Amino acid sequence: MYAYDEIDRTLVNERVSEFRDQVKRRLSGELTEDEFKILRLQNGVYLQLHAYMFRVAIPYGTLATNQLRALAHVARKYDRGYGHFTTRQNIQFNWIKLAELPDALADLAEVGIHAMQTSGNNMRNVTSDQWAGVAPGEIEDPRIWSELIRQHTTLHPEFSFLPRKFKIAITASDHDRAAIKIHDIGLKLIKNEKGETGFEVLVGGGLGRTPFIGKTIKHFVHGRDILSYIEAILRVYNQYGRRDNIYKARIKILVHELGIEKFSREVEEEWQHIRNSSLQIDDEVIEDIRSRFTYPSYEKLPHMPDELRQAAADADFEAWRKNSVAPHKVQGYSIVTISLKPIGAPPGDATAEQMDALADLADKYSFGEIRVGHEQNLALPHVAKRDLPALWKALDKLGLATPNVNLITDIIACPGLDYCSLANARSIPIAQELTRRFANHELANLIGRLHINISGCINACGHHHVGHIGILGVEKNGEEVYQITIGGRADEGAALGNLIGPGVKFDEVADVIEDVVEAYLALRERPDELFIDTVKRLGVEPFKERVYATR
Amino acid sequence: MPLVNGGKIADDSFAKLAVDTPLPEGGDILVPAERFLGEADALLKRTGKVGVIWPNNRDIGELVPYLGKIAVVALVFPTFRDGRAYSQARLLRERYNYRGELRATGQILRDQFVFMLRAGFDSFEVKKQADAEAFMQTAKRYSVFYQPTGDGRITALHRRMQLRHSEGVGT
Numbered sequence: 001m002y003a004y005d006e007i008d009r010t011l012v013n014e015r016v017s018e019f020r021d022q023v024k025r026r027l028s029g030e031l032t033e034d035e036f037k038i039l040r041l042q043n044g045v046y047l048q049l050h051a052y053m054f055r056v057a058i059p060y061g062t063l064a065t066n067q068l069r070a071l072a073h074v075a076r077k078y079d080r081g082y083g084h085f086t087t088r089q090n091i092q093f094n095w096i097k098l099a100e101l102p103d104a105l106a107d108l109a110e111v112g113i114h115a116m117q118t119s120g121n122n123m124r125n126v127t128s129d130q131w132a133g134v135a136p137g138e139i140e141d142p143r144i145w146s147e148l149i150r151q152h153t154t155l156h157p158e159f160s161f162l163p164r165k166f167k168i169a170i171t172a173s174d175h176d177r178a179a180i181k182i183h184d185i186g187l188k189l190i191k192n193e194k195g196e197t198g199f200e201v202l203v204g205g206g207l208g209r210t211p212f213i214g215k216t217i218k219h220f221v222h223g224r225d226i227l228s229y230i231e232a233i234l235r236v237y238n239q240y241g242r243r244d245n246i247y248k249a250r251i252k253i254l255v256h257e258l259g260i261e262k263f264s265r266e267v268e269e270e271w272q273h274i275r276n277s278s279l280q281i282d283d284e285v286i287e288d289i290r291s292r293f294t295y296p297s298y299e300k301l302p303h304m305p306d307e308l309r310q311a312a313a314d315a316d317f318e319a320w321r322k323n324s325v326a327p328h329k330v331q332g333y334s335i336v337t338i339s340l341k342p343i344g345a346p347p348g349d350a351t352a353e354q355m356d357a358l359a360d361l362a363d364k365y366s367f368g369e370i371r372v373g374h375e376q377n378l379a380l381p382h383v384a385k386r387d388l389p390a391l392w393k394a395l396d397k398l399g400l401a402t403p404n405v406n407l408i409t410d411i412i413a414c415p416g417l418d419y420c421s422l423a424n425a426r427s428i429p430i431a432q433e434l435t436r437r438f439a440n441h442e443l444a445n446l447i448g449r450l451h452i453n454i455s456g457c458i459n460a461c462g463h464h465h466v467g468h469i470g471i472l473g474v475e476k477n478g479e480e481v482y483q484i485t486i487g488g489r490a491d492e493g494a495a496l497g498n499l500i501g502p503g504v505k506f507d508e509v510a511d512v513i514e515d516v517v518e519a520y521l522a523l524r525e526r527p528d529e530l531f532i533d534t535v536k537r538l539g540v541e542p543f544k545e546r547v548y549a550t551r
Numbered sequence: 552m553p554l555v556n557g558g559k560i561a562d563d564s565f566a567k568l569a570v571d572t573p574l575p576e577g578g579d580i581l582v583p584a585e586r587f588l589g590e591a592d593a594l595l596k597r598t599g600k601v602g603v604i605w606p607n608n609r610d611i612g613e614l615v616p617y618l619g620k621i622a623v624v625a626l627v628f629p630t631f632r633d634g635r636a637y638s639q640a641r642l643l644r645e646r647y648n649y650r651g652e653l654r655a656t657g658q659i660l661r662d663q664f665v666f667m668l669r670a671g672f673d674s675f676e677v678k679k680q681a682d683a684e685a686f687m688q689t690a691k692r693y694s695v696f697y698q699p700t701g702d703g704r705i706t707a708l709h710r711r712m713q714l715r716h717s718e719g720v721g722t
Contacts, residue, residue: 007707011695018692022662030681038632039662121632151697151707157669158641158700161634227698238638273646278699285708288715 001064001369002147003292004112011154012109015116019043020102027099042122042160044090044115045101049421054079054096055118056108060128060146060170061089061372065359068370070111072355078104083355085340085348087374087412087463088167089127090118094419122160123153123234127169129177130373133295134381136329139189140197142172144290145226148281152227159234163241163249166234167206174492179374181205181214181494182466184251185233190220198222203233203263204255205494207460212252213494215260217267223286225271228279232271236263296367296382301332304385311389319441320392320403334385336366338378338395339402339410343435346428347413348376357398365391374463374490375451376412377405407444408452408517409435412463416456416473417480423456425473425480426506430454433510438517447517450531453488466490468532469516470497471509480506486516486543487535500544504551512547519546553683556652556674558690560683563676565602565623575599581625584609587617595620604656607635611642618649626672628657637670644671645701661689669700 004012019039026036040046044055056071063071071091075083078100079093086092096104105115118125126146133141149168153159159166171178172189180186186202198220205214221229237251240258255263311317326335338358341347350358358378362370365387366380373379383391395401404410411434414420416427431454438444453467457474464470470485482504485497504512517531523542524534535543554563565579570586574597581602587594594601595617602623605614614624624643626636636655643649654674655667661682667675668690677683696704705713 005711007695007710011693011697011707014693014695018662035631035660154697155666155693156698157666158634158637160666161632161637235638239635243633243635277645282712284712288708288711 001062001294002143002289003294005292008151009109009112012112012114012116013106015043015114015155016102016105016109019105023098023102038120038161041120042117043101043105044118045098046119047421048094048419049417050419051095052098052101053419054093054101054104054115055086055090056093056113056115057118057125058089058091058113058372059125059150060132060143061130062132062143063370063372064111065362065368065370067111067113068355068359068362070108070113072352072359073107074104075352075355077107081353082349082351084346084415085350085372085376085378087376087414087461088125089130089372089374090125091372092415094415116154117160119165120160121162121164121166123156123162123166123168126150126153127167127178127183127374129171129173130371130379131177131326131335131381132172132371133293134328134330134333134335135173135177136327137174138172138329139191140172141293142170142178142189144286144293145187145189145199145223146170147289147293148286149227149230152230159238162234162238163243164246164251166237166251168230176490176492176494177373179463179466179490179494181492182207182211182463182490183214185230186214187226192220192222196222199226201229201233204252204260206250206252207463207465208250209247209458209460210250210253210256211460211465211496212256213496214252215255217260217264224281224283225275227281228275228277229267229271231274231279232267235270236266240266296369298330298333298382299384301384301386303331305332307386307389311392314389316403317389317392319445320401321388323403323405323407324401325388328382330382332385334383334388336380336383336388336391337373337405338380338400339405340377340400341404341410341435342399342402343409343439344432345435346415347411347431350378354398354400357394358400361391361394374412375410377410403441404444406449406451408438408447408450409444411435411452411454412467413454414456414461416454416462420456420461422459423473424458424475425456425482427454427456427462427473430471430473430482430506430509434513437510437514446527447521448528448530450517451489452513463490464488465496466494467497468535469513471513474503476503482506482509484509484512484516484547486540487532489532498540500540501548508551515547516543519543552676552678553680554674554676555683555686558687560686565600567604579622581623584614588613591617602652602654605639607633607639611639611647614643615647618643618647618651621651623652623654623674624649625654625656625676628655628659628663631658631660631663637666640667640670640672641701661685664689665693669696669702669704671701 169183202214371379413431417423455462455464466488488497579600600622
């Protein structure tokens with residue numbers, strides 16, 4: 001965990017006080033809605049279909065239990081008793097009153113949580129691997145660098161009014177759980193041949209109406225230079241990014257139009273001016289941030305405790321353990337993913353009661369720490385293996401032990417037309433129907449790892465482009481129509497999916513997905529050939545034939 | 552529009568000239584970039600100070616040869632969501648060492664004062680009278696700054712280092 005000090009707390013409180021003043025000026029009419037819009041967005045406040053939506057940052061996905069309880073408190077006191085975890089390590093509340101927002105922010109500030117830059121045309125919440133610090137084989141804990149960049153990009157005087165939003169993600173593992181290739185800047189922590197820590201820097205990834213996979217702009221930037229290098233990229237983007245058309249304003253368009261070589265030359269030139277400035281990071285500064293991350297005092301525990309051996313006889317426990325429990329870098333411990341995808345429910349939602357209860361469980365079994373991942377699930381990062389059976393029982397009572405992590409019902413979905421003023425089609429009911437269709441665990445397990453991603457509009461909050469199966473809702477002649485892609489992925493082998501054919505109606509989506517899955521089961525070479533690998537081997541055609549032959 | 556200069560509401564001694572306004576005999580003038588670059592020698596020879604209004608999509612590097620001779624650079628925020636002039640301001644102050652008046656013009660609200668001060672602006676043509684009056688109070692809103700800019704304020708990272716070292720000395 002990272003501990004805020006007095007300096008961080010002061011800044012958050014100053015921000016709350018500023019926003020209180022801005023809300024007051026809006027309510028008195030001193031600020032017009034047009035003026036206020038940008039200010040509220042910079043504080044994570046959207047005006048949605050029914051009410052204001054409030055998006056809170058969970059930097060690099062790490063939460064302490066008192067912070068999770070504070071989120072539960074906000075859900076209960078200012079909203080309708082639940083929150084929605086998003087694909088970018090944020091939580092959203094959908095029914096908040098503008099006049100109460102400053103109080104909600106002040107309550108969160110007490111535990112070091114804020115909503116700064118969770119929206120708006122500025123640098124957004126820095127995201128990272130939800131298994132940071134505990135994943136076996138990572139270069140080092142990427143959150144140290146995430147926190148450094150979080151601080152640097154918070155209220156940055158030059159980059160708070162960019163052409164569009166700007167997202168940075170960091171990973172330190174070969175297996176990319178932070179989806180760095182679909183971010184404006186993706187950073188992969190690496191060591192060079194001298195053993196020095198630095199980054200491979202990618203730029204220009206992103207989804208939305210013009211999706212791109214990020215390209216490597218530099219193979220190695222030394223850790224001490226990372227802030228100046230990011231600043232150089234941002235400065236080039238701020239100056240040359242298009243402002244005449246919001247659909248063409250993202251950095252991915254600039255990189256695409258200039259070409260990565262020309263863009264990188266511009267960045268390089270700017271960087272040479274600033275790399276040896278005060279932006280260069282002293283080792284001492286890094287060590288200071290590193291020292292403020294505390295790690296549990298792990299016990300020396302056996303690899304296979306008796307409790308786990310005995311519980312293995314329980315088929316339900318085993319089903320859950322197999323897909324929810326991942327190896328930990330310390331022997332005797334595990335990382336436990338908590339599915340927020342119960343059958344028939346909106347993906348990513350948690351009630352205030354569940355959040356409070358999870359905080360209790362994290363105190364009891366995970367050294368008071370919770371993680372939030374981009375798949376809209378939570379995780380407990382330090383669970384002793386001997387505690388797994390007891391934890392499973394407790395989670396099951398809360399409705400949080402659905403054994404579907406990474407299976408077909410572990411669906412990523414945006415809020416869609418039910419909540420969002422941008423959406424053209426519903427997402428949640430599609431997700432709900434699909435979870436019912438594939439509710440049978442035996443079947444889901446037979447299918448294996450398969451990610452379905454659903455977006456209710458072209459803005460792609462549900463990351464449909466990178467779903468193994470992607471579903472995009474659009475509006476056509478007053479009707480919701482869904483376009484289906486296959487073969488996308490968001491990990492280290494990131495790729496955009498390909499369309500399998502014409503869009504289908506709302507009522508047909510689940511049938512079509514069943515057809516795609518049946519085709520896969522018939523076409524796969526071996527039971528362990530994953531859906532995504534079968535698609536890679538065979539392409540779209542056989543799936544298209546199966547789906548459209550009878551339609 | 553009220554002008555805030557040196558932290559206070561001040562009179563503006565500069566007359567804004569358009570591209571084709573006849574040149575007045577004396578007095579301080581602010582001229583558009585295009586006109587300035589075209590008539591620089593003549594403008595700089597007359598009595599009275601000269602300032603330039605520089606658009607936010609023109610390379611600020613073109614102004615560098617004249618920086619020692621001009622009194623004001625006025626950068627433009629056509630809407631307050633367009634932040635290009637922040638970059639120009641920092642380049643003027645930090646890379647080109649411009650020490651004259653750096654004025655923010657356009658849609659300037661109190662909510663940008665802190666950002667602008669940090670980027671190097673020291674004078675502001677403010678849209679609303681109430682915002683101009685709130686300048687001092689708003690400018691002091693923040694006491695913590697995470698990133699170094701040319702305004703010389705100490706960053707949170709370095710303040711922590713100082714605190715740590717002073718604790719070290721005490722024990």
